[in-house]
Amino acid sequence: MxxxxxxxxxxxxxxxxxxxxxxxxxxxxxxxxxxxxxxxxxxxxxxxxxxxxxxxxxxxxxxxxxxxxxxxxxxxxxxxxxxxxxxxxxxxxxxxxxxxxxxxxxxxxxxxxxxxxxxxxxxxxxxxxxxxxxxxxxxxxxxxxxxxxxxxxxxDQPALASDLVDWARGCGFSVVAAGRGHKWMPHYRQSTPETVWDHWGLTKEQAERGRLNPKMFNAFLDGSKPAIESAAIANVCGLDAPENGLVFPSGGIDDVPNLARPRSEGGVLDHKGMVDVISCLTPEGEQIPHDIRKGVWVCFEGDTEYLRNCFEEYKVVTDDSGRYMCNYKRWHLIGxxxxxxxxxxxxxKEPTGAAHEFRADVAAISKRQLKKGEILDGEGGYTVAGGLRPASISVTEGYVPLGLAQNVTLIRDVPEGQPVKWSDVQADTNTDAYRLRREVEASISNNRAA
The missing domain is CATH 3.40.50.720 (NAD(P)-binding Rossmann-like Domain)
Incomplete structure (x- = not known):
């Protein structure tokens, strides 16, 4: 302080x-x-x-x-x-x-x-x-x-979310989930730099006034940046990624405790200890009041009767069982x-968040039917979007990470909605990024063998 x-x-x-x-x-x-x-x-x-x-x-x-x-x-x-x-x-x-x-x-x-x-x-x-x-x-x-x-x-939201996780654990709470907010509809996955401002809620003139990069902002809209930032949160905080990608449940801040709990208890999580992203839109596209679109949150557990009584006595917002509570930072102010x-x-001499494990990865997912010979244009572009996956699955299946799906040529067709694999591309292996990625992948393989 x-x-x-x-x-x-x-x-x-x-x-x-x-x-x-x-x-x-x-x-x-x-x-x-x-x-x-x-x-x-x-x-x-x-x-x-x-x-x-x-x-x-x-x-x-x-x-x-x-x-x-x-x-x-x-x-x-x-x-x-x-x-x-x-x-x-x-x-x-x-x-x-x-x-x-x-x-x-x-x-x-x-x-x-x-x-x-x-x-x-x-x-x-x-x-x-x-x-x-x-x-x-x-x-x-x-x-x-x-x-x-x-x-x-x-x-940036990963460091802010990780700070909230550290706060919760430093208080002695068991963290159930953490993540960020987002404006999300499933069809945003196909958004391109040409469509981004209409979905985003800015005019082209406003975007130009702010010197905003349409490809970068499209990466937020099409789900790539939420996946990227969720992977960072997971790898810093030791949390898991959903096996089939982010769920994007709809809700406001006070809905988080009901959403960010295991499915067996009425929430959306596969299990306790995960990341996900809360959408500020209903499935019909309506704005949800008091949203967390620009912020971050952590959901934690009152795992004793005494803690749950304290939640009740101090009139905090919990889930409908009184067991789960969230804390949040509603806004992030970037730079x-x-x-x-x-x-x-x-x-x-302390980082504001650094990865300790490789639990979550971001695979390049095709936005449309991709043809042999096409060149992938990376994050926020016209060809692929990022999809969050458990790192163990991503590495085992040979998925190309979104960060390396830039200026690489397809050597076979990839159907819409499918992860691009190393076997699908002519990769540029002569970069520090590619070599370090292979080292990180080897750590997964070595851990699995052990």
């Missing part, structure tokens, strides 16, 4: 947390807006494929030109200004920088950036949760081997909250 105080102390001592950031898109720009207010954090460098666009975004959120006019990383580190460029390797190698924030949104590039940062002794805050979903345990392990910290990004991760990693 004292991270801000600690940041103030770092600022007063003239030793702010020194940070480099790769990628200045929406998430990164939101953090840049807040970093101006956090004197205990110094962003030494920002690198982007398009430095002028990064500078434009910095200007958009209130940076004076002089603040991002350092002539080099060395100049920035000594002057207190920020250098903007396009050389991520120089950023990850700079001796003064303590933490690298990876927020490119490109999972294949993100893995390479993380691994190089580890080699150079840098902590990583990985905003690119798409990478965490298919190699998070591998990245966390590589960080441990290098003696550095690998962390999810506070402000505006990232300072919590920077302070936690930089000062406390």
């Amino acid at each position: 004292n991270l801000f105080t600690k940041l103030q102390e770092r600022a007063a001592s003239g030793q702010p947390v020194l940070v480099g950031m790769i990628g200045a898109g929406k998430f990164g720009t939101m953090f840049l807006a807040q970093a101006l207010r956090l004197k205990g954090i110094h962003i030494v460098g920002v690198v982007d494929l398009h430095p002028d666009a990064a500078k434009s975004n910095m200007k958009l959120v209130g940076w004076d030109a002089a603040a991002y006019s350092a002539s080099s990383l060395d100049d920035a580190a000594t002057s207190g200004a920020t250098f903007v460029g396009d050389d991520w390797e120089a950023l990850t190698a700079h001796p003064k920088i303590e933490i690298i924030i990876e927020c490119t949104g490109n999972p294949i590039a993100a893995v390479t950036h993380c691994l190089k940062a580890f080699e150079n002794g840098k902590h990583i805050i990985n905003v690119t949760v798409e990478a965490d979903a298919f190699v998070g345990p591998g990245l966390a392990n590589k960080a441990r081997e290098a003696g550095v910290i690998y962390s999810m990004a506070y402000g 505006l909250e990232l300072g919590i991760s920077v302070a936690s990693v930089g000062i406390r």
Whole structure:
């Protein structure tokens, strides 16, 4: 409860947390807006494929030109200004920088950036949760081997949900389920970047004003991002994924205790200890009041009569049996909250969530009948969407993870609604992401053999 105080102390001592950031898109720009207010954090460098666009975004959120006019990383580190460029390797190698924030949104590039940062002794805050979903345990392990910290990004829903799970367990409660909210209808699975804004509830003009990427936002709508983030939550918190994918039960916040309990007790879970996503729409498409669409939740259990009596005495909302209760954070503010991760990693040397196990995976599921010779366009595109599966099933069946279903060519047809398998594609095996994925898959196989 004292991270801000600690940041103030770092600022007063003239030793702010020194940070480099790769990628200045929406998430990164939101953090840049807040970093101006956090004197205990110094962003030494920002690198982007398009430095002028990064500078434009910095200007958009209130940076004076002089603040991002350092002539080099060395100049920035000594002057207190920020250098903007396009050389991520120089950023990850700079001796003064303590933490690298990876927020490119490109999972294949993100893995390479993380691994190089580890080699150079840098902590990583990985905003690119798409990478965490298919190699998070591998990245966390590589960080441990290098003696550095690998962390999810506070402000994104996985870190916030994991924080709620930690709160519940730290209080002594047994966690029954955790997850996030979403706006969901089954036909959204087929949404493309051309249809996303109509479903999302924004006009094209509003989306352009906010410089919103239709492919990225379509990944939220078509179920890919909920699957990705649910996988991250499961692998951090030791929770299980539904065998046939997310259920997306409909409900508001007060409905969560009835929904997020085992089916044998009237809920939607296969068993206790799972992840799922609550839809803010009824099956008919009507908006549900007091929804959790933009937030996260944890459902926990009053497993003794005394605890259930306490729930009743303090008038908390439970399920109809009085046994299950939820706590929640109704909103997440994305990059505006990232300072919590920077302070936690930089000062406390603690991640705001990191994968401990490989329990859940995100398979690439065909959006339509796919033909031999087609090139998969990855998350949020026209060809595949993400489907949450238990990692043991995904690996055993040879499913291609969504994070690697980008710019790969089909060598056979794939029917609509089916997972794409390694045997269906000509994979690019010459990437750090592919190699690390194979290491993570081997850990599943080794555990099964043991």
